Amino acid sequence: MSPFIDPKAWPEADYRKRVQEIFEDISARLEGVDPDLAECELAFGMLSITFADKTKLILSTQAAVRQIWAPARGVAYHFSYEQGAGEWLDDKGRPVELMAYVRKCIQDAIGR
Numbered sequence: 540m541s542p543f544i545d546p547k548a549w550p551e552a553d554y555r556k557r558v559q560e561i562f563e564d565i566s567a568r569l570e571g572v573d574p575d576l577a578e579c580e581l582a583f584g585m586l587s588i589t590f591a592d593k594t595k596l597i598l599s600t601q602a603a604v605r606q607i608w609a610p611a612r613g614v615a616y617h618f619s620y621e622q623g624a625g626e627w628l629d630d631k632g633r634p635v636e637l638m639a640y641v642r643k644c645i646q647d648a649i650g651r
Contacts, residue, residue, distance in 0.1 A: 542624075542628075546603070546604050551602055554620075561607075561637065562586045565579070565641055569645075572649065576590065576591050576648075577648065577649055584599065584602075585597060585600070586598040588645070590648040594648065596645075596648075604617075605619065605620065606630070609637070616640065617630050617631065618637045618640075626638075
């Protein structure tokens, strides 16, 4: 049995609320970062972080499957919500949690 919330049993409004909360959390954490190093934009169900070298980290909603997708560096991460842990975890069995992934991408791009 999967530890993730069944997409069919998770109302879309609740999913969108949970996604909005995590996207706003990420955006708030970047407020103190010089926008020349990392600039965050939230629009149309997508969070985009643009770094000084013009690379981007893009997190997008996938409402039909109740996931957040983050394609980067040739790897497609599909994060599903694990209610017991209260975290977005990669659904491919890799030990990757969304916030840790975002922190690592930001640290790699701006050095902190």
